[in-house]
Amino acid sequence: MASYKSSYRESSDQQIVFPPEIEALKGQCLPARLSKELLLANHGQNLRQLNDQSAPSLAKKFTLPQAYPPSLVPLKSLQKILLRDMLLETHHKNRFLVAKLIGAPYMHAGTTTILEDEAGDVEKVSVHNFGDSPDDPILLQGIVIAIKEPYYQLSADGTHEIRVDHPSDIYIAKVDDSSIHSEFQTDFHKEKTADEWRNEGDKAFLEKKYHSTLSCYNRALQTASPENTAFIQNLYRKRASINIILHRFDAAKADSYAGMSERYLGRNALLLALKATYELGDYELSKTLLESGLRDFPNNPGISAYSQRIIDRVKEQKHGRYDFDSMLRSVQDGNIHLDHASYFCDTAIGKTNRHGRGLFASRSFNFGELVLCEKAFCLPSQQSRDELFNQSGAVLFSKLVNKLQHNQSLHERFFDLDSGDYPRSKLPSSQDTGEKLRVVDDMPIVDVFLVETIREKNCFNAPLRSSEVATNNTPTINDALAAGLWCRAAYINHSCLPNTLRTFIGDMQILRATRTIPAGAEITFQYLAPDTDLATRQDHFKRSWGFKCDCVLCSSEGKSSEAMREKRTTLFHTIRAVVMKNASPYRVSKTFIRKVQGLTSRLEGMYEPSLYDELPRLALIHPTLWLTEAWRSHQNHDKVLVYAFELLRNFGLFTTVVDGKLEIHRSVAMMNIEMVRAFKYAYEAYTAIGELGLARQCLQEGELEYLITTGYSEGAQKFFDIA
Template sequence: MDTHDVTKQHIELLLKFKQRLKEAKKRQGERPNDRKSPENAYMMFMALASGPLSQNKPGHFIHTSFIAPAYPPCIKPVAELKHITIEELRLETHHRGNFILLRCITPPTRMTAVMVLTEDQNHDVVSLQIYQQENEEIRPATDIANEGIVLLVKEPYYKIMSDGEYGLRVDHLSDIIQLRSNDARIPLNWQPRIIEIEQSAESLKLKGNSAILNGRFWDSIAIYSDALAQSTLPIEKAIIKRNRSLAFLRTKQFDAALSDTGFPNFGEDASEKALFRAGEALYNLRRFVECCQVLRMLCRLYPRNHLARASSDRVQNRLREQKTGEFNFKLLQAEAKKLRPPHLDHATYIGPVEVRQTASKGRGLFVTKAVKAGDLLLCEKAFVHAYAVEESDAEKSGESKISILINAETDRVIMGTQADLLKTIVQKMYHNPSVASDFTALHHGDYKGVNVSVVDQMPVVDTFQVEQIISFNSFGCPLSSIESHAKVRYHKDDPETAHHSCGIWIKASYINHSCTSNARRSFIGDMMIVRATRDLEKDTELLFWYRCPSRGIPKGQESKFEHWGFECVCSICSERKSTPPSVLQKREMLRKRIENAFKTSLGNAALQRIERQLEELNQTYLQPADNVPRLLVWDLQLALAQAYAAQNQTRKCIVAVGKVLTSLGFVFTGADSSQTPFSIVRWGMLQDYLVEAFVLLRNMFLMTKAVPNSEKAGEYARTVYKMVVGEDASFDSVWASK
């Protein structure tokens, strides 16, 4: 939703990719006899590794990422798989029931995947591409695949790569295992020449501590795990686990960190470090109630721990936000402006809403009580958010990266951070299986995932199921909706409708589409705010648009919903379908004529002529505007109101703004005469520019001495602002001077 679909602009790239897949398919099952010699393969790989794209140097880059044809992860333990060699590999084949042992013979290089040249025991070589790995600043590629490291690839996928060479591609994290140097599965001729003397748990613990001090958290986890495999006293094991929990925290493996602290059975002689780290793990897992309980215990047992007191205060703030929906939105805006990426430390508030089955659209989100226009329904922190550097920030830093994600199976090309989103979600679910179920419960079309979640004591995450869920449920988002709205305030442009940053918001994903929406989403950093845009009765389904219909429903708009597998049947889409083409053409012709009229000198005669043309445009609609909002009319009507305001024709301006509201389906009193109290009886369709309409009305009423009406219009302006920006704390600074 609101992601930057660039399929049309990159159709040639998509078609070339599809043709390449088609040609490769013809060679499926073939055992190639033209593989590169080890020497040539090594020279080619090292030349690639020294290229500019693999150097991770600062600059502005666009990375093209191709989604492979979907295939399931291996769900068999290694013990049930048969060993094969490079010579036995067949092109375009998933070698089900097999595994291959490979030793890295080069340093790795990183582009969209971590790439390394590997050999088997027969000294045959093959390039290996490992996808969905952490970014370099989080985990260096040398930690994943480096010279001398032995890797076990389950059910290897051998294919023709984009450069025409042959190689192995790994898309699922659980399909590749890095073997420790003491692993019995490593062939004798690959084992270290210098055999390490068996180390004690104590010496390994000290070695792990040193690794942590040097920031080598992944190494420390492996070393502590080796220490725990040694015979030692229970108290010593508990200390090693506590130390390992710190490394798990630093690598965002919060499930494992929590387990290593001994949670929930600490006992009254609980370790200070164990309690503190358990609290940190629970906080990051967003289990705030349990976190609060643990930190309360920590503060009671260790009252001099000032960090514990600060952490306790912080989690109580999150609990308050979670329970009440009371947020300091001014603070949120300041944080979003300052933090990069704009990932805010706040809780999710779920208001009076719940997921239910709908009659015809699968699951949806419904209000559980009556709500008023502007009421807060959700203030949700993203499950995962992928930030695209803003142009201004990119210019300052000299760095930016945008990905083009190409999916031949869905025929879509998306520009933005979807590739980063995919990688981050896969990593999050792999390292924290406890959070996976909420995400995998989201709509994923007809994709059939695997029914196994753990193999060889490691989580199984289906990358292609994750990609499918993202394609249906991700939202494009600005840094903050206040910045998008500023374009409206200063007439710079329409509100943004496509964004490079994107994220997944679990609860909001259940809201179905309608062009005539009754709710509105807005963003502050990685927080999505959803407010009602009209008064809603209990049990009403919430709806917002997936594509903004701000200028009517243009030809081809219906096809934009094909990806989600539905056809919009809202009153606007239905009216367009039932309207004869001649009438649609007349509307477009009249609209163009009025747009041109605004480009001329706007004297009284010109404004009267525009009024007549607007009336003629209105006459092309047979249904009342409160049933079918007139999206080709309202903005022209607002332009007319602004023209009257510029000429100090206050009463005509008031009437013109009233017609703006009418064209969007509002039912109200008091915008035709200053003597009648101004009041909205029924809210219509929300548009960003309505803030300006109500501000204009506020000012015009004030000029006619209708103070109560002016105050009421000001209240409505603030309410609409709150709907489109998410909060009204910033309203005065943005609109008070208008």
């Protein structure tokens, strides 16, 4: 079968751009439908090709089609439609299709299978973003589904298919389901007993087929006698444990409460509720459940194991007290999803003057102080990034949809984020309270196109350890940048001269103040290190995030003539080309150093004092770093001090020595690891010439900036070569 080319490959893996004549098909009836035998035969060939170990592997590609909204209408308010009445390239508003799945699921970037409607007609269906996995499928052969407001489209192989993108548009039928009134419900009369469904679920659990386990327990609960209270409560507890495994924490929490005895909180149910609330980050409720558990079940090790963990999480959440070195060691053990709470209670979301919403300081922060430490809302694991898709953004999108699909309590936090001009679906309101309903037909409404828009505008590329990226200049193989989303940090606006610096340890994002931040001030950080050329960086901001930076640096540089900016850029590239011929500053002659020194002096003269006397000079940073390291290689300590402090000045950090004391002014300073190197080299030079007081001050300042730049203090002694 290795030579067989999958006819599902394009339609399941990517959306094809069809020729203009596709418009002629819109609203037309299908002239002829493929037979059931032919569709199933073709489906079988594709399944065999997918499972053929000798066949070339199919790369998983991911592209969303043109956006369309999810169905917001309950099934009971929709009218049924048959395949024969469906129109091509049409979303069938206010209609739903009932069908039985008659093919095994073909799972790649999406799930493709064959369905049969109540009239006996068959068609291919392609379902995306539903959380299926090859080892544990949800859309199993034989189940009955309803597709709300189905979209009938031309597929990539020239045939036709029903495409589903929103997970809430698929409804899996229950026993005696009054919502669908289907002819297929006669099949349910042959159902197993509740005991048989439970036993089948237990067997699936042992085989680690958790979606199948969940389905069996659902059937058992649907068929159980209401009088059999103990049986039902036990099933709820079993289902809660499966929901925890599947990260469906809202459902696990609800099931664990349903599985509690009316007389007292059952031990197992309470532990399950404790786990679910803990994973949702509701540590106050977790603390309440813990206290109840310790009172009623003082000798239960499962409950008592949460005691110190919850105490630590509350301290982190309320006071920002973290053991960052321990956090770092956890990541080194190969774990990126760390057991820590988010600390952002000293910040507030508010409206800015020019840039929409932003994040503001609720109290003052001193230089180096922790401003925020946030656990990622979603950060795919290294394994997921390697194996799921060839685009890390696609992995993040898939994980986000799955998380939101099964945890409605997280919707407000995520969907409050900026989505640009994407038209949001108007959610239905409760008749009783007027509140927006995010669940219809027991399915949380998740607009996948809105999810993707929010992802694009709010995610960060993050290393697993900022320290290794900072000290090695480039990520290691194991620390390749990954796309993640941190909801609180997503409110922070960009500035080329920010007042915080962000770093990462696993899925924890850390922000420390790079200068004093008064209460009420807006918190900012760099979305990316600014390019030396104003036009280049403004173009990048516009293309990537749709804004023009108006920070002090950009506003001042805009007052410099275009001709002068071009001269600076040209000379900067000339210096870089000269230096690249002798890239290492440790193998060059003094004559060559003086040549670079002369070019750097010319570049410095191109910065207008009236504009840059109190601002960073970006194009001078790398030349002065190179000169510092070049003179260091010749052990010319006086020159090292000159250029180390010149490097700091080019970052916007101004230093003076008064009566043997180093005074530092950092109101406009940018910060990165090269600034820390400047303090390292100054510390070495002062030590060499016997100025030990100044050396100690440079070391102390450098160690603090190392903490801010990497996120933690571990590794600082090695960085500064302190014995």
